[in-house]
């Protein structure tokens with residue numbers, strides 16, 4: 001399934017929508033030798049251990065030995081991508097984005113008319129104009 005065909009499982013708040021975007025923090029792993037999935041790994045817990053398919057970048061400002069910053073990659077299998085998916089060699093995720101407001105010239109405005117036969121429409125520049133008589137119903 002491509003990213004365009006996916007249906008977002010989340011409900012966006014008003015004025016927002018979810019957009020499938022490449023997550024720059026993740027990379028697809030294609031190396032022959034890949035680390036096993038680290039999901040679930042803890043002091044007393046075994047890691048998932050399945051073959052990894054993607055890795056998440058972690059930038060640590062101070063290394064565990066107190067030796068400056070570190071760039072770590074955490075590898076995960078396809079069952080542990082935390083809402084991400086792989087499409088065309090890249091890792092995607094649903095990003096919450098505001099629904100763009102169309103510029104004034106692309107909005108459609110409802111006209112109005114009154115009993116006296118006046119009819120007005122808002123034109124592409126946002127200016128209200130009396131509707132030409134020949135177009136009035």
Ligand SMILES: [Zn+2]
Pocket residue numbers: 037038039048049050076077078079080
């Ligand atoms: Zn896993």
